[in-house]
Amino acid sequence: MTMASSRPRQASRRSGWHLRGSAGGTFLLIITLLGIGAMYLAVSARAAEFGRQVLTLESQREDILQGNAELTAQLALLTAPEQMLARASELGFKPAGPQDVDYITVSGYQPDAEFLAPRPPVSGDIGQTALSPAYTETLGEWFSRVLGTDE
Amino acid sequence: MVLGAMGLVAAALLIQLIRVQFGPYAPVFAARGEASLERIERVIPDRGLIYDRQGRLLATNAVMYHVEIEVRQLTERSRQDIAAVLSKLLVLPLEDLHSQLTTDWASLGQFRVRLTRLEENGVRLPLTIDQTVAEVLNGFLADPTAPDLSGLSLVAAPRRVYPAGTLAGHVLGFVNQEGKGFFGIEGFYDEWLSGKPITVERPLIPPMARLQPDPPAGVNLVLTIDAEIQQMVETILAEGIEFSGAESGQIVVMDPRSGEILAMAAWPTLDPNNYEPWLEVGDEEPVISPAASGQYEPGSTFKLLTMAGALDSGAVEPDQIFIDTGEIEVGGHPITNWDGNAWGPQTMTGCMRHSLNVCLAYVASEELGAADFYDYLVDFGIGQLTGIDLAGEVPGQLRTPRHAQWTESDLGTNSFGQGVSITPIQLLAAASALANDGAMVQPHLVRQVAGPQGNYWPKTTILGQPISPETARTITAMLTQSLEGETQYARVEGYELAGKTGTAQVPTDVGYDPNQTIASFVGWGPVSDPQFMVLVRMDKPTISPWGSVVAAPIFQDVVERLVVFLGIPPDTAPVQQAALP
Numbered sequence: 228m229t230m231a232s233s234r235p236r237q238a239s240r241r242s243g244w245h246l247r248g249s250a251g252g253t254f255l256l257i258i259t260l261l262g263i264g265a266m267y268l269a270v271s272a273r274a275a276e277f278g279r280q281v282l283t284l285e286s287q288r289e290d291i292l293q294g295n296a297e298l299t300a301q302l303a304l305l306t307a308p309e310q311m312l313a314r315a316s317e318l319g320f321k322p323a324g325p326q327d328v329d330y331i332t333v334s335g336y337q338p339d340a341e342f343l344a345p346r347p348p349v350s351g352d353i354g355q356t357a358l359s360p361a362y363t364e365t366l367g368e369w370f371s372r373v374l375g376t377d378e
Numbered sequence: 379m380v381l382g383a384m385g386l387v388a389a390a391l392l393i394q395l396i397r398v399q400f401g402p403y404a405p406v407f408a409a410r411g412e413a414s415l416e417r418i419e420r421v422i423p424d425r426g427l428i429y430d431r432q433g434r435l436l437a438t439n440a441v442m443y444h445v446e447i448e449v450r451q452l453t454e455r456s457r458q459d460i461a462a463v464l465s466k467l468l469v470l471p472l473e474d475l476h477s478q479l480t481t482d483w484a485s486l487g488q489f490r491v492r493l494t495r496l497e498e499n500g501v502r503l504p505l506t507i508d509q510t511v512a513e514v515l516n517g518f519l520a521d522p523t524a525p526d527l528s529g530l531s532l533v534a535a536p537r538r539v540y541p542a543g544t545l546a547g548h549v550l551g552f553v554n555q556e557g558k559g560f561f562g563i564e565g566f567y568d569e570w571l572s573g574k575p576i577t578v579e580r581p582l583i584p585p586m587a588r589l590q591p592d593p594p595a596g597v598n599l600v601l602t603i604d605a606e607i608q609q610m611v612e613t614i615l616a617e618g619i620e621f622s623g624a625e626s627g628q629i630v631v632m633d634p635r636s637g638e639i640l641a642m643a644a645w646p647t648l649d650p651n652n653y654e655p656w657l658e659v660g661d662e663e664p665v666i667s668p669a670a671s672g673q674y675e676p677g678s679t680f681k682l683l684t685m686a687g688a689l690d691s692g693a694v695e696p697d698q699i700f701i702d703t704g705e706i707e708v709g710g711h712p713i714t715n716w717d718g719n720a721w722g723p724q725t726m727t728g729c730m731r732h733s734l735n736v737c738l739a740y741v742a743s744e745e746l747g748a749a750d751f752y753d754y755l756v757d758f759g760i761g762q763l764t765g766i767d768l769a770g771e772v773p774g775q776l777r778t779p780r781h782a783q784w785t786e787s788d789l790g791t792n793s794f795g796q797g798v799s800i801t802p803i804q805l806l807a808a809a810s811a812l813a814n815d816g817a818m819v820q821p822h823l824v825r826q827v828a829g830p831q832g833n834y835w836p837k838t839t840i841l842g843q844p845i846s847p848e849t850a851r852t853i854t855a856m857l858t859q860s861l862e863g864e865t866q867y868a869r870v871e872g873y874e875l876a877g878k879t880g881t882a883q884v885p886t887d888v889g890y891d892p893n894q895t896i897a898s899f900v901g902w903g904p905v906s907d908p909q910f911m912v913l914v915r916m917d918k919p920t921i922s923p924w925g926s927v928v929a930a931p932i933f934q935d936v937v938e939r940l941v942v943f944l945g946i947p948p949d950t951a952p953v954q955q956a957a958l959p
Contacts, residue, residue, distance in 0.1 A: 278584030285590065293441045293534060296424070297509050303435035303541030308609040322610070323942050325872060330947035342433035344828035347426065347573075347595035 415586055416579045423573035425538060426596035428550065428563060430605040431825060435541055437550055437564070437650075442506045442537035445493045445530070449483045452529035459525035463518065467511055470495055490531075497654075504555065507532070538564075540650040546608050547648035548667045549601070549639075549823060551769060554653075561666040563599065563823060564650075565769030570827070571596040600826035602638035607631060610939050611641040618932040619645050622897075623920030628669050628802055629936060630913045634810040634902060636838045637819035639766075640910070644668050670764075670771040673799040674915070677882025678716075678733045678925070679900050680795025682853070683808055684742050685730060687754030690849040693745040696856055697725050706736045706743075709786025713739045713794075716881065731860035733879065735794045742793035743786075751789065752778040755798075757844035758808040759818065764841070766803055766821045775799040795882060796890075806913050807841065809900050812854055813876075813908040815847035858905050868901060868930035870937045872948030877901025877933065879925035884918065894918045899929035903937065904949055912936050 304310075364372065398407055428437035445464065452460075457479040465472040474496055483491050494502040507515070512532050518524040538553040551562025559568035573596035580590065611629050619627050631641040648656055648666060656666060665672050688694045704720030706713050715721065715735050721728075729737035742751045755761070761776030776798050777784045791797040803821050811818040820839035827834040845853075857876035861868055868877050880898035883890040897919050902911040914929040914936070922928055941948075 275584045278581075278586065281589065282581075282584060292424075296439045297441055299435070300438050300440040300539040300541060303438055303539075306434070307542040308434070308545060308605045309543065312609060322939060324938055325870070325941055325948060328942055330945075342429065342431060342600060343833070344427070344429055344433075344598040344600045344826055346828045346833065347424075347598060347830050348592065349830045350423075350592045350594045 415583055416581050418577060419580045420575055420577055421590070421593050422536065422557065422575045423593040423595045424536065425553065425557065426571040426573070427598045428571075429598070429600045430546075430603050430608070431600060432604060432606070433600075434605045436546060436601065436603075436605065438539050438541065440537050440539045441509060441512075441534050443508075443512045443532040443534055445505045445507060446533055447479065447491050447493065448529045448531055449489045449491060450529075452479065453526065456526045456528040456530070460527055460530050463515070463525050463527065464493070464505075467514065468495075468505070468507065470505075492533075506535070506537070506555075508537075538650075542605065543651065544647035544649045545605060545612065546601075546603055546642070547650050548644040548669070549603060549642050549768070550650050551666065552648075552650035552653040559769075560653075561769050563601065563768065566767050567597075567599060567824070568769075570829075571599070595830055597827050597829040599824050600828070601823050602633075602640065602825045603642070603823065604640050604943070607940065607943050608641040608643065610943070611936060612643040612645075612647070614932060614935045614939070615643045615645050616647075618914075618916065618928075618935075621921065622916055622928045624897075624916040624928070625918040626668070627914075627916040628672070629915075629932065630669050630802055630806055631936065631940065632806050632810070632821055632911045632913075634813035634819060634908050634911045637807075637810070637821045638825060639821055639823050642667075642669050642823075667768050667770055669802045670766055670768045671801065673772055673774045673801050674896050674917075675798065675882045675885060676795040676800050676805055676898065677880040677896065678735075678794055679805060679809075679878050679880035679898050680798065680800075681730060681733065681738050681793070682812060682857070682878050682900070683755060683758050683760070684738050684746075684751070684793045685726060685856070686812060686845050686849060686853050687751060687758075688741045688746045689726075689852055690754070690845040691746060691750055693747075693750070694726050694741055696727050696852055699723050699725060700729060700737050700740060702729075702734055702736050704736065706739050706790070708739050708743045708790025709788070711787035711790055713790050727856045727859055730856055730878065731863050738793045739790040743789050748779055748786070748789050751793070752776075754844060755792075757842055758811065759804060759841060760798065760800060760808065762804075764803055764807045764821055765839075767823050771803070772801060774801055774804055795880065802913050802915055805900060806911055808844075809902070809913075810911060811842075811844050812850050812857075813902040813911055814850070816843050816845045816850040818842050818844060854902075854905055857901075861901065865899075865926055865930050867926060868899060868933045870903075870934055870941070872950055873903055873937065873941060873946075874905040874949050875901050875903035875937065876905050877930075879930055881923060881925045893923075895923040897923065897925040897928040899925055899933045901933055901937075904946060906949065909944060909946060910937075910940055912940070 360368075360372075398404065424439050427435060427439070430436055447460070457476070461472055461475040461479055464470060464475050475493070478491070478493055483489065493505040495505045496502055515527065515530065515532060518527050519530065536557060538557075540547070540550060540552075549562050551560055551564035551566075553559050553564050557572065559565045559571060564571065574594040576591065576593040578590050611631060615627055615629050618624070627645045629641065629643045630639065632639050644667070685694075689696070700723070702715070702721040702724050704715060704718065713735055716733060721732055721734055724732065724734060724737060726737075726741075728734075729741075746754075755776060756778070761774055761778075763771050763773045765771075776792075777788055788797050807818060807821055818841045820841050822836060822839070824836055827836070854876045857878055858874055861875055861877050865877060865879055868875065868879075878900055880896070880900070882896045882898070884894045884896060885891075896915060896917050898913070898915045900911070900913045902908045912933055914932045916928050916932070919928045
């Protein structure tokens with residue numbers, strides 16, 4: 228056997244192993260990239276889904292608040308003094324004069340507490356306060372939280 | 379060759395990408411991209427609510443809808459159907475609506491147009507609908523078999539609602555369509571009630587969605603007004619207007635110990651839900667909240683202050699005798715009594731009982747003197763704002779010796795309330811000193827401010843002590859006798875009250891009107907422990923010019939009901955005793 232004939236076999240044997248290794252690495256790279264892409268798409272889709280829910284819920288909140296305001300106004304209309312006076316008259320009541328009233332002093336009687344108006348809500352960036360740390364923490368912070376919990 | 383073609387395409391794409399990213403139109407594309415992600419929006423908070431002292435809502439918020447059309451979505455059929463439906467639902471002229479729907483808005487560069495309605499005075503106002511009509515229209519929009527309303531859009535907007543209608547309308551004022559308050563409480567506290575609008579970036583795509591902050595809300599107010607007492611007073615005022623034929627009138631009820639206004643009624647009434655007619659008064663400023671903005675010459679009710687000042691200074695005593703000859707000259711100006719008669723020997727109490735102009739002019743000019751007289755009037759707050767929390771208060775007019783136009787004759791006429799202008803609130807504040815041991819309280823209408831950060835209760839403000847407690851009690855006793863004797867129409871059985879009638883001439887450009895008057899009455903009680911003051915003013919009554927005939931009975935009617943609302947037993951009635959188990 229000559230040197231020339233042995234070299235190609237060694238080369239082909241080296242080439243086959245190298246080629247198979249390169250193909251495997253490329254395949255792994257493609258799989259990894261596909262996996263990362265799939266994860267990104269999944270997370271984006273979830274974010275879009277929850278974002279849509281937030282927008283929908285905000286719109287519903289607005290509708291509910293408007294509905295509440297409308298109902299409050301309607302209730303106030305129905306119980307306005309003029310309406311109540313008319314209904315009292317229909318039921319046969321009439322305004323009392325001083326001669327119609329008997330006064331009784333009751334020792335220990337506590338009159339009803341005076342009306343206290345409700346306070347309007349305090350404004351603020353509720354987005355900041357309502358977000359879970361899962362949405363804002365970094366990977367390192369997550370590791371620390373998990374390890375801290377485990378220990 | 380295929381590879382070459384693909385390479386060319388890829389190269390072209392790359393070049394185009396670079397052009398878009400870095401070329402001259404890059405900022406334009408970037409701006410359009412940004413605009414499609416978010417919209418800058420101004421968020422207006424809900425306006426604060428207004429309650430009466432018992433918690434009944436007097437002013438609240440609801441929703442109205444502006445009716446808009448998206449021009450590019452209109453069809454021939456939808457133009458007809460929209461006009462027909464709106465015309466029928468809202469009782470509007472079909473032609474006007476059709477005209478708005480068929481206008482070539484696109485050529486004017488407008489693609490979204492708000493529909494309007496034409497008022498009788500020729501002004502065009504935005505077309506607005508309430509929730510009920512909005513539900514009907516939304517039902518049509520969702521129903522494919524209903525009239526074609528393509529292009530119609532309903533835009534929600536806040537609407538101020540006053541559930542009690544005209545009740546306390548002059549106290550509340552109103553809010554216009556832009557959400558700004560005018561007159562009354564709405565005007566005075568507009569900034570507090572409005573809250574603070576904020577600007578937010580509202581995301582248009584879901585991935586950028588986030589919770590939006592709420593704007594700082596307006597405060598809620600609790601008034602000192604009791605809606606039931608207000609209703610009672612307004613009913614009595616309306617009956618009084620009908621009975622007397624008066625042109626207008628006011629009744630104010632106040633607690634002299636604190637200055638809390640329990641009721642403030644005015645006729646003609648104002649419905650804040652429909653305020654536009656009040657703005658159509660030509661060149662004149664509309665007189666809303668006339669108790670604080672409607673000045674007038676008070677007439678004989680002003681004698682309270684003249685006599686109080688004279689007693690306090692020691693210039694006169696209650697039993698001091700004055701010989702009334704029927705006429706006196708002050709500064710060259712002759713002054714006579716209301717009936718032109720001479721009343722002979724009268725005590726100061728008698729002068730008040732019979733409301734003698736001659737006697738009071740004598741007291742002011744001869745006993746008290748100009749300097750002291752006007753000093754007392756200034757101490758009583760005449761010619762100055764009371765500071766009541768109502769928009770539009772005016773200070774009235776008082777000419778003193780410091781003014782160049784003042785003459786000595788003013789001293790004579792001012793002593794019985796002519797030649798001087800005040801508001802009902804000013805007189806009530808001044809007279810509160812007589813009912814409150816000399817301490818003059820500031821009238822006010824708000825008893826609680828409920829804000830996001832906490833509650834605030836305005837305290838009673840004492841404007842001054844123009845007279846001593848002894849003087850206050852002395853003049854109250856004089857007026858109690860006066861009411862018992864002369865002003866019988868103001869009496870309420872079982873209750874000791876003090877008060878004074880007033881019949882003032884009405885000034886015109888050429889002197890005083892000989893036929894018309896302003897009839898009034900101011901009183902308080904129970905005398906032993908005053909818990910209320912009532913002022914009645916009736917302008918130009920036709921049935922009789924006299925305060926004792928027109929205003930005093932109205933005072934009586936109000937007090938008869940008021941003592942029941944306030945739970946004030948008669949001075950002489952037996953009160954049963956009981957104890958809780």
